Amino acid sequence: MTQHPTQSPQFFLTAPSPCPYLDGQFERKVFTHLVGDKAPEMNDLLTQGGFRRSQNIAYRPACETCRACVSVRILAGEFTPSRNMRRVLHANSDLIGVMHDAEPSTEQYSLFRSYLDARHRKGGMSDMTVLDYAMMVEDTHVNTKIIEYRRRGPDTFITGRGHGELIAVALSDQMADGLSMVYSYFDPELADRSLGTFMILDHINRAKAMGLPHVYLGYWVNGSRKMNYKMRFMPQEHLGPKGWERFEG
Template sequence: MTAHSQTPQFFLTSPSVCPYLPGQFERKVFTHLVGLRAPELLDLLTQGGFRRSQNIAYRPACERCRACVSVRILVNEFEPTRSMRRTLAANRDLIGRMAPATASSEQYALFRRYLDARHKTGGMSEMSVLDYSMMVEDSQVDTRLIQYRRRGPDSSFTPHSDGELTAVALTDVMGDGLSMVYSFYAPEQEQRSLGSYMILDHVERARAMGLPYLYLGYWVEGSRKMDYKIRFQPQEHLRPKGWERFEALEEK
C-alpha cells in the first residue's frame, strides 16, 4: 500500500499452532500500516479489533474458534482495587518517562532477561538485537517508549540520577486512547507485579491526556496467561454487534 492508496489490502495467513489454547490452530488477517494514512488506519483498525506489530495490523481469523476477544479499559470510570493500590504503593519508587520509540542495548538486555525467564520457548525467544530494534522503531504511527527506573534523589531535575532500568512499555498513541503494544520487565522483581503496575500507570497517562480508552489487546477465555486482563474493570469487549460493556465481580 502506497501513501496514495485509498483502500488497504488484506491478506490471510496459513494455519499455525495456537500459542494460547492447546490443540487449536490460528489464522490471522493482516494489512500493512504504511504511508500518510497509517495513523488514521491504525485508529480504525484498532477500534475493529486489530493489533499492531511493526508496520503490520492483524487480527485473529480462526475458522472454528472465537476465543480471542479485544479488550479496552474505560479510563474515566476506572478505580483501582485494594490489591491494585498495594501494587501502586509497592512501585512508588519508580518513575516512568515517555519518549519517542528508540531502542537501546540496555533495553535489549532487560528484554532478553525477561524472555529467558518468562517466554523461553515462545515465538520471540530467538529475537536478536536487530529484531528488537525493528520491533521498537519500525512504526509509521505515533509510537512511544516508556522506561521505568527507580527514582533517584534528583529525578525531577536530573534524569541521569535515576537507577537501573526496571520495566519498558511500547505504546501507541491514538485518537481515542493508548494501545499497549508490548511490555517487559525485570523478572527477578516479581513482588512488584510490574505488568499490572504498567497497566495502572497507562490508565493514568491516558486520563491525563484526555483519552477515554486503554487498549490491552486480546483476552483469551480459557488461557490462564490472559486472565489478568479481566481484573481491570470496567472494560469493554468487542463482540459481533460492537463494543459491549463487560464487568466481572472483583474486590473493591
C-alpha cells in the same frame, strides 16, 4: 491539478498454524500493512475494529472454528484500582516512567533478553536478536512511544527522569482515543513488585491525564490462564458482533 489515487489497504490471510493459547486449536490471521502518511489514522480505525499492531503490520484473528479471542479496552475515566492494585502502586511508588519516542537501546535489549529467557524461553520471540528487537521498536509508521521505568532519583522533580538501572519497559501506541499497549517487559527478578500490573495501572493514569478514554490491552482469550489478568481491570469494553459493549465481569 494533479490527482493522487486513494490507496485502500489490502488484506491478506495467513495459513493455519497451532494456536499458542489453546491446545488443539489452529489460528489464522488477517493482516494488512501500516505504512505511509495515513498509517496513524488507519491504525486508529483498525485498533477500534479489533486489530493489533506488530511493527508495520496490523492483524486480527480469523480462525475458522474458534472465537475465543476478544478485543479488550479499559474505560480509563471510570477505573478505580482495587485494594490489591493500590498495594501494587504503593510498592512501586519509588519508580518513575519516562515516555519518549520509540528508540531502542542496548540497555533495553539486555532487559528484554533477561525477561524472555526467564519467562518465555520456548515462545515465538525467544530467538530475537538485538536487530530483531530494534525492528520491533523502530519499524512503525504510527505514533509509538517507549516508556522506561526507573527508580526515582534526586533529579526527579527537576528533569522528570528516573535514576538508576532500567527496571521495566512498555512499547505503546498513542491514538486519538487511547493508549494501546503493544508489548511490555520487566526485570524477572523483581516479580514481587507485580510490574506487569503496575505498567497497566500507569497507562490508565496516563490516559486519564491525556484526556483519552481507553487503554487497549489486546486480546483476552477465554480459556487461557495466561490471559486472565486482563479481566482484573474493570470496567472495560469487549468487542463483539454488535460493536464495543460494556463488560464488568
